Amino acid sequence: MTPAPDNAPYDIAVIGGGVNGAGIARDAAGRGAKVLLLEARDLASGTSSASTKLVHGGLRYLEYYEFALVREALQEREKLWAIAPHIIWPMRFILPHEDGQRPRWMLRAGLFLYDTIGGRRTLPGTASVRLRQHEAGAPLEDRLTHAFEYSDLWVDDARLVALNAVDARERGADIRLHTPVTSARRENGLWRIETEGEHGDETFTSRAIVNAGGPAANDVDRLAGITPAHGLRRVRGSHIVVPKLFDHPYAYLLQQPDTRIVFAIPYENDFTLIGTTDADHDGSLGDVHIDGEETDYLITAANRAFERDLTRDDIAWTYAGVRALVDDGSGRPEAATRGYKLPLSDESEGAPILSVYGGKITSYRHLAEAAVDALAPRLDALKGGHWTAKAALPGGDFAPTTQPEFIADLHARYPFLGLDQATRIARAYGTRAEWWLEDATDWDDLGQRFGAGLTEAEIAYMQEAEWARTADDVLWRRSKLGLHMSDTQRAAVRAFLDG
Structure with missing residues (x-):
């Protein structure tokens, strides 16, 4: 439940419910501040649910x-894995070498740096791979014979925010x-913030x-x-x-003729x-979607590497998000820095405002820490x-290397789920899965079934504990x-939530 408001001003009002906003709210609340987070839509309804779902240093x-930037992100990888081992787990990546692109020595040198500058402790290091003798080589075109294998992490980005x-x-x-916030102005040493909430117009005051x-x-x-x-480049x-396209646990980092890279990652089994893609976005932030040129680019990238050729008819789903990058004057979008800036207003201006420019999902925790430090x-x-x-x-209170054992234990306690659903639920909720599975002994104990393992009990948990309201949220x-x-199944979920 949302805490009941009182008349005292908040210490910090965070505007924006993406990963940076949620991370800052968490850090500040844990340091004793009275925190308000204001989001115009749902949590992670923009960029933070539209990432490539990786916690990574950014090899490129x-x-x-x-x-x-890469060192900071690499240092964060295992920290994030340790605090959220249910929604973050290791993944091995295959980087094929191709004649006419980055030479093998350059890839080897880059991966050596990648392995060493971030203080890697648990994740396995880089290895050289002969693709014809490796299971990850089977789906690739025969001309690809050599590759490197390295480690990064997978993350459920929207759940990280929630x-x-x-x-x-x-x-x-x-x-x-x-x-949504409609105005904010300094008044009597505080910020006066006006919103259009669900219950009508509301006014809040905050020290920052x-x-x-x-x-x-x-x-x-x-x-x-x-x-x-700072200017922002969208x-x-x-x-x-x-x-x-393949039936093994490896992901691929595929080099492209224009020097960009494209990932191909196992997803949802x-x-x-x-x-x-990297395309400058000049349109509305309320209507962000892939365009035809981007679609063709990704299909072509996959078809260059894999024996099985894709067409647009193969696409099951698309999504797109707009990254807020600090505008450093780079000519190509992919060259723009993924670093961040945290400008804080001068003390002479009155009540402080700190703005977050840039950043990436891997560095959100460190960014939040730095932002709260600046305000302290x-x-x-x-x-x-x-x-x-x-x-x-929440839910991540088990050792990161014991995720398989945790899944097995959940399956043993709730055998009716089957291993696939036990795995999904464990990787979404961790130790909090039992908060809504409770003493269930069969599917009927979880209420109405909507398909794909979704039940009334799970939806109720999403609503009560995670603010879900709409079918898109769920x-x-x-x-x-x-x-x-x-x-038909998706429509039934929508009807249930609307009812």
Whole structure:
């Protein structure tokens, strides 16, 4: 439940419910601040549910000499795995070598740096692969004979956001979704923030604002009456999802003739996720979708590598999001920095506002920590030091290397689920799966069944614990079960939620 409001001002009002906003709300609440998070739509309804679903250093950023950025991200990988082992797990990537592209020595050198500069402890290192003797070579075209194998992590991005918000609420934060901010101004030493909430217009006061608006950050700054400290470059990343192209656990990083890279990743058991693109986005942030040129680019990229050729008819789903990159003047979108800036207003201007520009999902926790550190000298309520690197996210209180044993234990307790559903549920909810499975001994105990393993009990948990309201919230953000359902089944979920 959302905490009951009182008349005292909030210490921090975070505007934006993506991964950075939710992470900052969590960190600040855990340091004792009275926190308000305001999001115009649902959690992760924009960029943060439209990533390539990776916690990674960004191997390709080494080419742009972004060594500090890659090092920070690599240092974060195992920290995030440790606090969220249910929604984050290791994945091995195959990087085929191809004549006429980056030479083998360059790939080997880049992967050596990738293995060493981030303090890798648990993840296995790089290995050389002869594709004709490796199971990952079977689906590839015969001309590809050599590759490198390296480690990164997979993440359920939208659930990462939701779990940060859940933890923030459990530490006292007030989470207000579907509550767009209409104005913010300094008044009597505080910020006066006006919103159009579900229950009508509301006004909040806060000692500080964090602008975590993502690609709308410049707009939030202007709404608050300040001049943006940095320009933003809005870059669209699009993905296609197709029936699985291979039946093994490896992912691929595929080099392209234009020097870009495209991932092909096992997705939701039955599919392959292919992405991403880098295209400047000049349209509305409310209508972001893949275009025909991007679709053809991703199909061509896959067809260059895999023996099985795709057409547009193979596409089961597409999604796209707009990244908010600091505008550093780069000519090509893929060359723009993935670093971030956290400008804080001067003390002479009155109540502080800190704006978040840029960033990537892998660095969200460190970014949040840095943002709260920057505000701490201006807010007496912020007490204590860093804590988020060791505190498990909800459901993640088990050792990261024991995920298989955790899944097996859940399956043993609820054998009627079957191994596939036990795996899905364990990887979504972790130790909190039992909060809604409770003492169920068969499917009937979980209420109405909608298909793909979704039940009334799971939807109720999403509603009560994770703010889900619409079919999109349930089927495409809190889960990806919409991929496994028919039109009729998805309509039944929509009717149930609307009823």
